[in-house]
Amino acid sequence: MVRVLRALTSLTTDTIMDNLAVKTDSDTLLFYCNGTKVLDPDVDPALTLLTYLRTKLRLTGSKLGCGEGGCGACTVMVSKYSSKDKTISHIAVNACLTPICSVHGMAVTTVEGIGSTTTRLHPVQERLAKAHGSQCGFCTPGIVMSMYTLLRNILQPTMEEIESAFEGNLCRCTGYRPILQGYKTFTKDGCCGGTNTTCCKNIPNGISVQEEGVLTTLFDASKFMPFDPSQEPIFPPELMINLYEMDSRPRTFVGVRVAWFRPVTLQQLLELKATNPKAKIVAGNSEVGVEVKFKNQHYPVLVDPTHIPELTSVERTPSGVRIGAAVSLTSVSDHLKEIIQKEPEHKTRVFAAIVEMLRWFAGHQIRNVATIGGNIATSSPISDLNPLFMAAVCTIELVSKSGKRTVSMDGNFFTGYRKNVIKTDEIILAINVPFTCENEYFYGYKQSPRREDDIAIVNAGMRVVLKPGTNEVQDCSLSYGGMAPTTVLATKTMKNITGRCWSDGLVEAMASFLLEDLPLSPGAPGGMEPYRQSLTLSFFFKFYLAVLEQLRLEQPGIISGSAVPPSYKSANQPYHKNSARGVQLYQVPSGQPDSDAVGRPLTHQSAFKQATGEAIYVDDMPPIKGELYLALVMSRKAHANILSVDTTVALALNGVHAYVNADDVPGNNLLGSSPVYDDVLYADKTVNCVGQVIGVIVADNQAIAQRAAKLVRVEYEELPAVFTIEDAIEQNSFFPVSRCIQTGDLDQGFETSDHIIEGEVRSGAQEHFYLETWTTLVIPGEGGEVEVISANQSPSRTQSLVAEALGIASHKVVSRVKRLGGGFGGKEARACLHAAVCAVAVNKVKRPVRLMLDRNEDMMISGTRHPFLARYKVGVTSYGQLRALEVDLYSNAGSTYDCSPSVLERSMQNVDNCYKCPNVKVTGHMCRTNLASNTGFRGFGSPQAMLVAETIMSEIALKCGLTQIKVRDVNFYKDGDETFYGQELKHWNLDKCWDQCLVQSDYNNRRLDVDEYNRKNRWRKRGLAITPTKFGISFTVKYYNQAGALVHIYNDGSVLVSHGGTEMGQGLHTKMIQVASRTLRIPQEKIHINETNTSQVPNTSSTAASFSSDLNGMAIKEACETLLHRLEPFIQDNPKGTWESWVDAAYKDRISLSSTGFGRARDLYFDWEKGKGDPYAYFVYGVAVSEVEIDCLTGDHQVLRTDIVMDVGDSLNPAIDMGQIEGGFIQGYGLFVLEDYRVSPSGQLLTTGPGFYKIPSFGDIPAEFNVSLLTRAPNPLAICSSKAVGEPPLFLAASIFFAIKDAIQSAREDAGIPRAFRLDSPATAERIRMACQDQFTKQISTPEEGTYKPFFLRP
Ligand SMILES: Cc1cc2nc3c(=O)[nH]c(=O)nc-3n(C[C@H](O)[C@H](O)[C@H](O)COP(=O)(O)OP(=O)(O)OC[C@H]3O[C@@H](n4cnc5c(N)ncnc54)[C@H](O)[C@@H]3O)c2cc1C
Ligand code: FES
């Protein structure tokens, strides 16, 4: 090893690796994967375990969702044997951040290793699938592996442990509830899914299930395979027997660009560092891995310290605990918990704060590998541990070849942004965390946008020592993160607090010092300056209360007169959440034959394949011979002329084949969405947003292509750019599309109103965040034929765009879609353009090409849900009835049209939500900005508009002194009413949903409870809200309302159905099989759907608008009816025959057993000249009640309970519909509360990846979540009396938004300020906190907008 290193040091790093083909010095990598030994003498240390599994071992079950440890899709189990303890440990890790060489000598288990559909499913796979916990399935293997690892460690976990195990896993589809429900069956008092009468599901909380035919069970847990842990694979004996050899010898793995060293003694490590100070220590790789992948860093020499005893041990010392720098955070927590158990409480207060902080530090996969030394050395200003270490005055042991020194983690430790006093040849050996003494108190605080697995906005460590027997401060340290380029001490406050009494007036006295200590100038990095400053005061106030409370319990005498008022007690209440619970109510079909699958909660057609990793997504397809890889060259400017593009260096790189740009487009470079074509495939003269494609590099593999793309130099001439709606209005930057719907006499309406309310409300952008990013594989065929295999919702649009780009006829292009790892509208239009970009490259190089976007690229270029600004004026009578409504809706369309006009139109038609108003004028405007073009997203403009309606309702209630129920009651439409644009509302089921939801949620009693709680609590408030929705079903573009199908019956009786819809997790194929089952009168097992393919079904409409089941269902029904009709004579001839016998007879009689079918909606229309029409086939209704609790001091919140009643007609499949309702609701919760999309003032996306963009996680779901499908509500207007369900439930999550608003109003009332205020969506922690004004926020000045350059913009 040392010989290789010497070779390294004598050369510059890049040439080193080129010269380092000294393969004799490289060890052979050895590990086990799924019980099979892997030996690799040529391992490339630059690879992650995930890339190795997927490309070298061709195990594609583990998915790439983000590449930064934030989604958990790549979770695998790593097992290792410890020769010291003689134990085997199993940990879940993110394979995307695990360097391949770090698993040397270990056993890796992937989703393929635990079960399969061809042998035996593992219970973890079976239960997830059968409990309907897999929709698109892209997250599923990771979730399976997190659960599997948990079970390998704890045979019968508690529900709390299960929920915790998923802290590092995200799912964008399911809403998490079914996953937890399925896995609850592994707990000791596990739920049987309602099989037994005593099951929790049959005794739901206050919800009576009296109606006949109504069930609460979506799966039968009694049929689950038992979990028998003795059947699990054993740890490979070879790894135990040879462990001494493994552990005692240093290892070296040398690749072309990177070398990996694993020393096993401290001496070897120091030697390495001495000979090459630039060698990068890599422990958990959770920082280094992200730097390499996303921050363009290259570390040619990596040194793994995790096998060095001095760095991996934890010792209790007389003064505290000494933790080796390479100890993982999980292990730190476990050790500290052990010590806490053994020592008196007062000694372990720092340890308790660390343990509590680690609970909110990343997810298990990260904590299992990330080290304490890595956190300190990174010196991030938002490190969660450094404020605690600093406040606790910990010491750090540093060591180099020239000796050891101990430094204090005081105000001098950090020397600048991500800099510290550690010298380049030094490493951190250990950290010493001291015990506390009896009169010493210690707490840690953290506020992040999302509670679980999120980085801090501000965090703090606080310590005070009181003079024994008094409340006088003897010593104090207050350390804050997130307030400066480094973790800092609030030195002035610390100085001034010394000698003061811990009693009334302390917080007020210290507030001005804290604000001086922790200033933030307007526009400071991170933004949210007033909020962050308010948090510094809030944390101190909480600390004050916590210590006071502790003193009250321990030494009541010394704080006389300073007791915490009872209404303040909850301010400090630690976060606690009961395990999620809930009930799902639905009706079962009665009186239909067993073979008829309609209405039954069938498992998603692909669920088992998804749970075993066998389901094939585009990037899972094996490489095609000669296949090349693409990387995009994207604009770095928001608006600019391209002056030059220099590809010389990029093209000179080994393995690069070509650079493709606008000159290579043989057909049309100007494409787009009908009716406007303004999307440029390859930008040639001007760029209109950051991320716009300028060219692509074609190379041998992804790594080379991406490296080369970064070497393409583009020179720009910058032009003025617009990003926000407000700026677009000011600069008159609009698309020339303006729409207006007007009815009644607005002036007269306002004149006859008792109150007029005017206001504004905004809703932010939302990133689709499907787990599978845009992926395309394009294969050239003979004579100009092209095959496109891609993850998109619009195969026909892909086909026509590819044809247009290539200048060929559509019949030469076959567009195929097997399944998508989620779509939500984000793969409806823009992903098709992306396929055309790839096709142009294929045309140039004449070889197959593949492109899977990295998460940051996908987020940068794919567009979002349209942000909206509404300006409204509403006139009402004194009893709250709407008289006149005038709304201007502004959408931020981004840089091209895309489907923005349709989004705007739908939003305008939905601005009434469920309320009748005689005089209405709605005007819509499309802002043109320099952002990636915004596009369709579940709800398609409706949720943004309905938010306006509900905001208006809540304002009216306040103005007129009405309850939130009453104001809605008086304004609801009634059956047979016309909407403001003239569509008759038939089968108005909203009132049924409303009444049922009020009862189910026990709304009236809970309203009283919430008010009572709020009277008793000053700093925590609860809020309750009820929100209805009415959602029109159809495409607003008339000709999209059609679908085709092709049904083949093979002569063995099996049936293959093809239709125009794509399967993206929503269960469309499953439902379509159910429709075919009913129509053909055969069990669903005989029917199969393979893929969506434009050569089978042409001219498909996008799978969107929630309309795909209806349209494709109609087409399939027609095709099946035709076939059944043809079979009828054979059935008549042989009534006792079987399906197979009739098919066989028909075949032998030369009857065609193949038929097309076609479906279209009735003639829907909208006349924009008149503002009148009949645009929707029917409406879907739903109502939700949500209750929340907020922390007024930090803006944190928790959803305590949600009840939903949803009208889905006669459900085609209650399990799938329930999944759509819950999944849509949780996605809506992201929209209205959590997901905060931000760009820099120069248009760069700041919220890239799961690290910065927070979708709801497992821990965010309502603690109680009850969903009922409205019973006895068949819909005569759609297939099998069902209703569409994909989009309508999403808006119901606004009930959480309004419950938060309700809670804030109570806080405002306590503060003596008006209840009425503007709350924009999303209701982030920042917005919640800043709306709850109080004595702390009053001390913070908010700079006037326009007087400084903000750190970020919300477009
Ligand atoms: C998804 C995700 C979530 C995260 N969440 C959080 C969070 O909630 N809070 C938080 O604070 N951080 C968070 N982080 C950041 C990161 O996980 C932590 O900083 C972690 O402790 C780093 O440890 P590591 O062992 O993985 O470091 P590595 O990536 O291995 O190394 C990080 C740096 O430390 C240096 N280093 C490592 N060990 C030593 C040593 N012994 N001596 C000298 N230098 C050393 C390395 O050279 C490198 O510069 C998160 C990261 C990810 C990817
Ligand atoms: S792909 Fe590894 S965590 Fe997202």
Ligand code: FES
């Ligand atoms: S099923 Fe979880 S992301 Fe789609």
